[in-house]
Amino acid sequence: MSFTKISKVYELLASSSRLDMEVPQVASWLGKAKRVLDLGCGLGAHSYRLKQEYGYEMVGVDVEVAMVNEGRRRYPGLDLRLGDLCNPPEGPWDAILCLGNSVACIEREMDCSLIFSKWKAVMAPKGKCLVQWAIPPKVGEDKKVSRSDEERSLEKSLSRTSETTYRLDLKVDFKDSSLESIHESQRLQVLTPNEIIESFEKAGWSDSHYRPPELDVGASHHTVETQLRGNS
């Protein structure tokens, strides 16, 4: 999927209640970290709030030009960069965040441990990392969500197409018909907590912990936190 059109409606897709819940949790996890890299940051909404409300030095990286441009327009002063999460910018970073479902966009054929090694290489000693990804439905089951605000309505559908992949379909209609409706579809990877943890450990990260999703807020994201004992 291209996030080009999605950039205009991303806050409706991601929902602000999710940010209200996650930003304080992420800040509490970040603790005394200073320099924080937000990979696959989308518009940079988490980064913006972490910078404004908690004073972290945030850098957001996203591969999609439209997301970065829209994020820069919304959050002037936030350091948003065009780039690939597989090749993070030079650090040293005290923490890396990879939130939402950005990690599920990585090609299945790609070895996650190679990516996590690259992340490790740009970390400060004892740097830490938090990865968040979504729960797909079971094979043959669909999950549908509808949302609307004053200007538009959105339908999101997740369909599991195999054990290892699922598809996200989006349809957005603008109520005053001023913009075309948006239809997008993307194949995403099904990742298991064990796969993520094993990839981190293989890449030399340690003390990885899995946190199950908090289903009551509608975000339903899995989380793995990990920390380096010391970066050589």
Ligand SMILES: C[S@@+](CC[C@H](N)C(=O)[O-])C[C@H]1O[C@@H](n2cnc3c(N)ncnc32)[C@H](O)[C@@H]1O
């Ligand atoms: C579902 S959004 C998550 C955005 C944000 N982190 C959040 O939690 O709301 C996924 C984002 O990952 C970006 N993305 C996908 N593949 C990427 C890659 N290889 N490198 C950097 N960003 C990537 C997409 O452009 C998109 O903005």
